[in-house]
Amino acid sequence: MIINPFTRIGPAELGLLAATGRKEVIVATRVTVGVLSIGDLLEEPENFITPGYTYDSNRISVIALLKDKGVDSILDFGIVPDNMNNNPDIVCFRHCPRKNVFCRRVPATCPVCSSRIQDFIVDPFRVPYPFANAAHNPTSIAIRPSRGGFLDDYEVTRDDLHVGIVDSDGRVVEFDKDGLIANDVDRWTDCVVFQVIPVAWIVRWDETLSFVSKDVRWKSVNYDDISLNCFDFVLEFLNNLGYANLKFASKEDLCERLILSKIQKAIRYNSLYRALKHQEYLLSDHT
Numbered sequence: 001m002i003i004n005p006f007t008r009i010g011p012a013e014l015g016l017l018a019a020t021g022r023k024e025v026i027v028a029t030r031v032t033v034g035v036l037s038i039g040d041l042l043e044e045p046e047n048f049i050t051p052g053y054t055y056d057s058n059r060i061s062v063i064a065l066l067k068d069k070g071v072d073s074i075l076d077f078g079i080v081p082d083n084m085n086n087n088p089d090i091v092c093f094r095h096c097p098r099k100n101v102f103c104r105r106v107p108a109t110c111p112v113c114s115s116r117i118q119d120f121i122v123d124p125f126r127v128p129y130p131f132a133n134a135a136h137n138p139t140s141i142a143i144r145p146s147r148g149g150f151l152d153d154y155e156v157t158r159d160d161l162h163v164g165i166v167d168s169d170g171r172v173v174e175f176d177k178d179g180l181i182a183n184d185v186d187r188w189t190d191c192v193v194f195q196v197i198p199v200a201w202i203v204r205w206d207e208t209l210s211f212v213s214k215d216v217r218w219k220s221v222n223y224d225d226i227s228l229n230c231f232d233f234v235l236e237f238l239n240n241l242g243y244a245n246l247k248f249a250s251k252e253d254l255c256e257r258l259i260l261s262k263i264q265k266a267i268r269y270n271s272l273y274r275a276l277k278h279q280e281y282l283l284s285d286h287t
């Protein structure tokens with residue numbers, strides 16, 4: 001044997017192979033290693049850091065370590081958020097009195113007074129993302145647009161909302177033209193969810209859901225965009241659940257008293273998000 005198996009072929013080994021008359025040997029292909037950091041509160045070292053964030057140092061160390069060990073094919077995937085939705089990270093801060101600045105990245109100079117930012121009246125904070133993954137919110141009511149997603153597609157005046165019930169295992173039960181569906185989780189990653197019952201009512205929640213689901217009314221043939229839709233299902237569920245004042249005379253009553261108030265925040269966030277797609281900052285008066 002000239003060289004032991006699993007030896008890295010370097011200058012000395014190449015010389016040895018040549019000296020013994022070998023021009024080709026079987027080798028293993030070089031590996032490519034992908035590196036990414038997972039975390040909502042990580043920041044790249046060259047960027048401005050907002051309170052609550054930490055600079056991502058581990059990824060840099062791992063990449064350096066790999067290079068040191070001779071891995072020269074490295075893919076740097078950067079920082080990946082650890083939630084499973086599409087939070088675009090909108091930041092708000094106040095540098096000048098009475099002006100809130102909304103942006104995606106805190107700038108070096110203030111867009112209100114144009115001076116270099118040294119400190120803040122209100123430190124940058126992340127505007128709470130109003131959307132959540134239904135699967136992570138058991139025993140809740142979940143709402144999303146019938147088509148597309150809230151952030152990019154939803155228009156209040158044009159699009160219908162679709163509502164579903166999340167059971168204690170995070171499965172969404174929804175009524176649509178295909179009847180009752182219980183497993184379409186991919187479409188419920190960025191929706192408005194709200195809890196309406198205390199922990200003590202979880203068993204009753206599941207029992208009511210399975211009881212109401214058995215009703216033959218929720219067959220696909222009975223579905224109608226206007227007269228029998230997802231809101232009728234949720235209305236029937238809540239009226240059967242009978243928790244506190246969560247009883248509704250009609251779908252209109254359900255929408256007005258429960259659902260519309262819950263989606264106001266989402267609609268405000270949407271307009272902020274859309275404005276920041278086309279401009280770097282959005283200023284609002286702070287009164």
Ligand SMILES: [Zn+2]
Nearest residue numbers: 095096110113
């Ligand atoms: Zn300023």
